[in-house]
Amino acid sequence: METLVLQADLFSGLISVIQQNLGVLLPVGLTIMGIMIAVSLIPRIIYKFF
Numbered sequence: 001m002e003t004l005v006l007q008a009d010l011f012s013g014l015i016s017v018i019q020q021n022l023g024v025l026l027p028v029g030l031t032i033m034g035i036m037i038a039v040s041l042i043p044r045i046i047y048k049f050f
Contacts, residue, residue, distance in 0.1 A: 018025070
């Protein structure tokens, strides 16, 4: 049975792709996170007023 050895060379392609697409991934991720927070907070705020 062979063991898997992780080296920096294996991740170089993944890191370069993330760095190239960070301009798109960051705003999309923040928007999705904001929507999830808003969906959980808005009903609580409305419930307090009624």
